[in-house]
Amino acid sequence: MIKQLEKKLNTDEDIEINQDELNFMLQNIGSPDKQIRDEIIFSLFGKGFYTEAFEKEQVIEIYDYLINQNIIFEKIEEADILYALKRSFAILLYSLIVTFGNKKEYKYFGILSKGQTHKILEEILKYIEKEKCTVGYSEQYGWIDCFSHASQLIIDLIKADYEHSIFPNQILDSIYLSLINQNSEFGDGQEKRFAYIIASLYKNGYIEHDEILEYIKKLGSYQREAKSFDIKNERCYENILNTLNFFVLFINDGEIINLIKNLNNINEIISMI
Numbered sequence: 001m002i003k004q005l006e007k008k009l010n011t012d013e014d015i016e017i018n019q020d021e022l023n024f025m026l027q028n029i030g031s032p033d034k035q036i037r038d039e040i041i042f043s044l045f046g047k048g049f050y051t052e053a054f055e056k057e058q059v060i061e062i063y064d065y066l067i068n069q070n071i072i073f074e075k076i077e078e079a080d081i082l083y084a085l086k087r088s089f090a091i092l093l094y095s096l097i098v099t100f101g102n103k104k105e106y107k108y109f110g111i112l113s114k115g116q117t118h119k120i121l122e123e124i125l126k127y128i129e130k131e132k133c134t135v136g137y138s139e140q141y142g143w144i145d146c147f148s149h150a151s152q153l154i155i156d157l158i159k160a161d162y163e164h165s166i167f168p169n170q171i172l173d174s175i176y177l178s179l180i181n182q183n184s185e186f187g188d189g190q191e192k193r194f195a196y197i198i199a200s201l202y203k204n205g206y207i208e209h210d211e212i213l214e215y216i217k218k219l220g221s222y223q224r225e226a227k228s229f230d231i232k233n234e235r236c237y238e239n240i241l242n243t244l245n246f247f248v249l250f251i252n253d254g255e256i257i258n259l260i261k262n263l264n265n266i267n268e269i270i271s272m273i
Contacts, residue, residue: 042092071090097111102160129174136186181236195243220240
């Protein structure tokens with residue numbers, strides 16, 4: 001089957017993905033073999049959407065599979081990196097559906113109902129609150145990047161929300177819970193994507209200037225409310241500060257920048273005590 005998929009991936013001719021091939025691709029979306037997972041299966045998923053090789057019915061089948069099998073929550077309470085791979089790359093499939101469903105030039109435009117889109121958002125917000133795998137890149141398995149992939153999906157959902165029907169406070173609350181629930185620091189700058197979500201909400205008018213200031217203060221207050229010498233809390237606060245420092249890169253606002261600088265200064269003082 002791998003050779004068969006490779007042939008379709010590398011040909012310049014029009015392709016179709018048959019049912020057996022789609023089933024195999026779904027079953028191996030989180031393959032521990034990074035060449036199979038990244039360079040063949042997910043690349044073919046990308047090509048399939050880009051070249052409209054999938055029928056609309058197949059795209060709905062992919063959505064139903066992800067939702068009904070609860071893939072992004074599979075074994076989420078266990079410290080098993082192989083299941084984290086499966087969850088992470090299932091999220092990328094959601095992103096493909098949302099992204100190409102938002103492009104008017106593709107036959108997939110409008111393929112998801114508002115209810116289905118909101119269901120994806122609801123699921124991904126629950127996911128970032130629960131996920132504990134903070135690994136970015138693994139020498140053995142390649143890119144895992146759970147939080148980068150999840151953040152990209154949230155950004156894609158914001159871009160597709162023409163009616164401003166999503167609830168930004170739910171997104172902000174889930175990011176906060178994700179930041180304070182981790183046992184380790186994010187690998188390979190994954191928190192940068194959280195910062196970009198917050199910036200996207202702000203720049204697209206979902207949240208006002210005063211609301212973003214209050215949210216930053218809420219994030220900053222975590223250090224004062226947590227046990228200062230608890231390793232877990234120290235790592236969580238590092239994640240928070242890294243997120244806010246990345247946020248500065250996306251926002252040109254003196255008041256926000258000064259507030260974040262002040263939080264960094266407070267942290268330096270606390271770390272010296």
